[in-house]
Amino acid sequence: MVVGELTEEVDVLIIGGGPGGYVAAIRAAQLGKQVTLVDKAEVGGVCLNRGCIPSKALISAAEHYEAASHSLFPGIATTATLDFAQVQTWKQSVVNKMTGGVKTLLKGNKVNVVQGEVFFVKPDEVRVMTEVEGHNYHFEDCIIATGSRPIELKTIPFSARVLSSTEALSLQEVPDSLIVIGGGYIGIELGQTYAKFGTKVTIIEGTDSILPTFEAQLSRLVLRNLKKYNVDIYTNALAQSVKETADDVTLTFTVSGEEKTVKAQYVLVTVGRRPNTDELGLETIGIQMADKGLIAVDERCKTNLDHIYAIGDIVPGPALAHKASYEGKVAAEVIAGRNSVVDYRCVPAVVFSDPEIAVVGLAEEEAKQTYGEVVVGRFPYAANGRATALNADAGYVKLIADKKSGLLVGAQVIGREASNLIAELGLAIELSATLEDVALTIHAHPTLGEMVMEASEVALGLPIHVLGK
């Protein structure tokens, strides 16, 4: 151990152990680099500790609870009782399993893991602060992967009753009532989950629709289910202020000028996330920034400083775990001397709502702008045998292709297992597949995947299981 004012020499220093940083660490180590990974909290980052994994664990528990509370299968009567504290313990065990796995992988790949908060003191040196002391590290190459944190509303600051997603994931009791400010994917996933567990949920969304970054048609089925769970939704609504008591909180908001109030046990604020780039001392070393606190990088994930790279939520592009991991591999490979670049045609995005939404590539309007004329093929779950046998006949698969070439350029799935069906479509786009390629590929019967083939046939004007015009 190096103590006092000694500076430790490291080969590759990675700041942040989320899905960007830990994946970069493993890949760099695999390629022969000596890697030191520093995180101020736990490895796994937001994703494993307070993002993707715990949210999906609660979502699948809620789904199981809901499926047993309201059996869709005639002849199978089921009941469910909930011990939410135990669900939380299980959720934590899922998180621990995954973070434990990451620790094992880092160790197995001989990555040196250090706990501490990092800031830059020189273009090739950082200081790492633990609670009791500080060390300096001098590095050859550095990857910044410090991720993001929830945005706080100035007028509605976080408190005992005003929560971020982090606290909302860890409630020990199911609240009677919950107000969600922000109807993006995190707000919808968490709101819907608590609604399934029995909470009276109210969603306050600033734009004219929940899930505003998705095509309007996609959110419609989610909306229908939210109403089934008795969720109140206000769109074009602006949260103004809260009044908090020991037991509850009252939110004042306006809808087209009109002031309204709603009272609940908690308010959850999910209005976006901001990059953790403000406390790293980036100014001192002169790193060039892009918009909104993001770090500017080139296609090798390199910043303007030759030996410093940045990946994940702190660089432009969708703030998603799989994009962070992809960039992590690229940065690690570049540092190891490989000729890697960020070179994807598409990044899928999934909302684990009920039903699930998954999209990849261009939306219909974007495709029209890029390609001029497009063809669209849509196939409904209701016409799919497997979906019907699963009692899951809400939803559709929609494919968007360039009219001239037939090249698939975008795809959307809403319905059961959308999160898994999108994988084929992402591969299809990356491999420049045409509608014919997809239509001529035999898909197993009876599976949900058949809808992908059938949607292609719809776009080609030769649909089998729906009527053409």
Next chain:
Amino acid sequence: MVVGELTEEVDVLIIGGGPGGYVAAIRAAQLGKQVTLVDKAEVGGVCLNRGCIPSKALISAAEHYEAASHSLFPGIATTATLDFAQVQTWKQSVVNKMTGGVKTLLKGNKVNVVQGEVFFVKPDEVRVMTEVEGHNYHFEDCIIATGSRPIELKTIPFSARVLSSTEALSLQEVPDSLIVIGGGYIGIELGQTYAKFGTKVTIIEGTDSILPTFEAQLSRLVLRNLKKYNVDIYTNALAQSVKETADDVTLTFTVSGEEKTVKAQYVLVTVGRRPNTDELGLETIGIQMADKGLIAVDERCKTNLDHIYAIGDIVPGPALAHKASYEGKVAAEVIAGRNSVVDYRCVPAVVFSDPEIAVVGLAEEEAKQTYGEVVVGRFPYAANGRATALNADAGYVKLIADKKSGLLVGAQVIGREASNLIAELGLAIELSATLEDVALTIHAHPTLGEMVMEASEVALGLPIHVLGK
């Protein structure tokens, strides 16, 4: 209506309304042909009426019942009660929905549907018998798609207590006990389903393993679950004879020479299916046969008679619905003057066991024979975040690639949603994708589809979420 000895002229005659025949009918009609479809029973064939669809409906009901009977989620206690007659009513409603859909599609595509049993009287004429009368049809082109029926054991003929899959799918009560002769996919699917509903199941398999057409490793997890449901399995076992009473049936079988008996309420015989080619009068018109009662066809699905085509279970190749439908489209297109041929690189096969098994392309041994050296990448469900959050961490994804080129040539998935994960892998093989193509395609986090990407990285020697050697 034509009566008496008049012969009706038809353009395209299709014999059999299963997934081969009805799909051919729709495609031929779409391409401008006048189509008459004749089936002696209901449209939809085995697949929709007594195969894929009813079996999958019972399987998903059993899964739902089982999931609620034994909740895997700590903190969510569930119970389930079963009214099996009602489950059967629901199953029938699923079947009716799908066959009703097919009828609507046939009508919408202006296909003339006739009920009756067909046999050939001349190379361009058939006789169609209904219960009361007969008509002759003279055709331009004909597609034979008469499918297959369960094989009956000479020594153990079907009876009130010796059932084929058809009767086993329609029991009105859950039997106390059931013996399944034949551990292929139909026997395993049905045996496991009744075991989940509470039946004491015994499986008698002639070879040394259940699911003998799959790699041994794949059946191991299914075996483990069967044992959990208290299923007795005898391999290398030969069913000899049955003794039937009003209430039960006793089966005598031998295991390596030793004679054993087992008593149950029913015996289900699932030892294979034979093509319905023996009562069509094919000899009279001189159609050339292949092995095992199958009709010989070329790559256009044409028989030796220029205007007669054959598709589905009555021609060589896997006896699967999606293969029948694919051939149906080819035959219809050829008749309509298009230059279509049977030209697939792979046909997926799925077993809806617990966990599901899905394979596509070559098995490891086959790949070695074809390509010499192969590389294999295996990724376990236990290392996937989504699987862990779903409490579904049994299983793996295995990819097989040509070592020299990295071309993906085979894939196997066992585990939750294998039936849907296989779609991407079938497309990858059809598109001649390499391991790198798959590894460099961004897969959404956290989804089961990530395992496909990770298995590619394992095969490439750069695994992220498992340790390399």
Next chain:
Amino acid sequence: QEILATPGVRKFAREQGVDIAQVRGTGAHGKVTREDVINFLQGQSTLENHGVQTVEAPRETEKPV
């Protein structure tokens, strides 16, 4: 040697009356692209000294599947 091409390209070649086995693939591992088929056709028609045309496919291949 295996012919590598996507299902759509295989179909395209067939419709153009091109035996895909004769086309030299320019993709990875000799994968035949749509452009390769077009170039093949153009090369052929240049040889035969007439313009690009759609050749009616031969319909009498009697190869059992």
